Amino acid sequence: MKNSTAPPLFHVHEPSSPSFSSVPDEIAANCLARVSKSQYRSLSSISKGFYALLSSPEIYAARSQIGATEPRLYLCCESLRTDTRCNSWYNLMSLISNCDDDEIIEKGDAFISVDGAEIKRRTELRLVPVKDSSFHLRARSKEANLAVGPEIYQIGGINKKGKRSRSVCVLDCRSHTQRRAPSMRVARQDAKACLLDGSIYVMGGCGERECWGEVLDVKSQTWKKEILHIPSGDDDEFDCKFEVLVLGSRIYVITEGNKYVYDPKEGRWLLLDTRFEGLKSILELGTVWCVLDNLVFKECSDDLFWYDLSCGKWVIVEGLEDLCYTRVNCRYRMIQLVNYGGKLVIVWLVLPEPIFRRNKPPVIQEEKTCFVVIRLEKRMTSSGLVIWGEIERLSFSLVHGSYNPLTCLSVSL
Structure with missing residues (x-):
């Protein structure tokens, strides 16, 4: 006689792990708002639900509410490709990644030596066109x-x-x-x-x-x-x-x-009064300036200055002796000085210059838009307020001779 097991009267379901999609949108938005925006592109590819939530107004409202917004740079460029010149916006959201040094190096960063000092440099940035459907958003x-x-x-x-x-x-x-x-x-x-x-x-x-x-x-x-x-x-x-x-x-x-x-x-x-007389220098051709932490900063002759209202004079930012070496042996045009979420970004365009070689045709270098990120620190000394700067990153985006950078702005996302 064969032993047989009677089938169960009821089918027993094994408990399954809860899915993130079952979480209410309000809670999901609050969780995802704490993730760096640099990860949103990867998360959006998980599902249509993730894509819809990460591109919704709710996620940005949640980021703003918990103070998790991040600065992003947008560059307005004049296109030189057509007979009719037009201005378009480009996104530079990959300028700074919220990851540690090991991750940064794996993504293509390198270190360059500037007169003995090491500066992190992303080898190349991409100018991502800002489009509505298939059309560039014009300016x-x-x-x-x-x-x-x-x-x-x-x-x-x-x-x-x-x-x-x-x-x-x-x-x-x-x-x-x-x-x-x-x-x-x-x-x-x-x-x-x-x-x-x-x-x-x-x-x-x-x-x-x-x-x-x-x-x-x-x-x-x-x-x-x-x-x-x-x-x-x-x-x-x-x-x-x-x-x-x-x-x-x-x-x-x-x-x-x-x-x-x-x-x-x-x-x-x-x-x-006369304490503000020195501010007139921000009108000079080629000078870029911005306001950060209630202080006026300007870049002039490869140096960074801040304006001291107590004496009505421009004072050099200390610790940036290597700043001039970021533009050594090149012609350039200053674009902007930007308040980048409490840091300063200096933007300039490197102009192409021919490199002459013996018995060979000259080599024309490509234009590129360069960005230096500077962290600032206030220090009180016996002689008064001193501001120190540290170059955190030098990055560039190749322009390929078809774009003329005009304006750079920092937005909070």
Whole structure:
């Protein structure tokens, strides 16, 4: 007689591991928001659900809420490939990877020796075109560009008819889409824009003093009724060369003739005293500057300086003796000095120069856009405040002679 086992009355299911897809979107977004954005491309390939969540507004809201946003560089370039020149945006999100040195080296980084000092260098960056569907997102010439969180405001410029424009477009760097914002009251080109307390101040570029500046409330997306009138100055013209910067709760306007400060709470302009006289040098051709931690920095003659208001003088940033060697034996054009999430990035274009060889045709080097990332540190000494800098990374992107870099901005993603 054969022994037989009776089949079970009920099928018993083995417990299975819970799937991440079964987690509510709100919790999933909160978890994924803590992952570096440099890993999002890999995570998006796991499933359609991951792709949808990682590209949704919820993930960016969660990153902002927990303070996990990361800076990303966007470069506006003029294309030289066609007869009709146009400006387009490019993404440089691979400039800095949140990984340790071993991982960085495996991804193609190397070390270069600059007069005895070792500087990390990524061998090459890629200019990734910012596209909406299959089209490059365009930028108008002579427009004002301003980064506001994860967005870039493109203000005014030259329209298709060759005239000043009132148009305002917003590039959302989270979804790489473009939308229209309310138009300005006045058409402007070569204007300056700054952000203060949730409002965008657009100044100049209209040729008329009586409508010199206007203000956009970012939250309500409405232009305020009042127009900013710059004070009359004997040495100033309606549309002279000028720069606008924000220090603390005030807006500073530096012109070739005078220096003004505007207090939005008081709604009035004041002339600045002689301590600000040295800021006029940011108007000089070839000088790049930016504001970081309420201090004004500028790059000039291969050195980095900060402006000391206590004495009204430019002071060199210590510890950057090797900065000049990053551009040794080459012609270059400065592009921008960028506040990169609390660090400074210096951007310049290396211009091609022929290398002559005996009995051989000259070799033309390729153009490349170079980026130096600098970490800054404040130190109090017996003689006062001293600022030290350290070069963290030297990176470059080959331009191949078809792009002319114009503007570089840092957004928070």
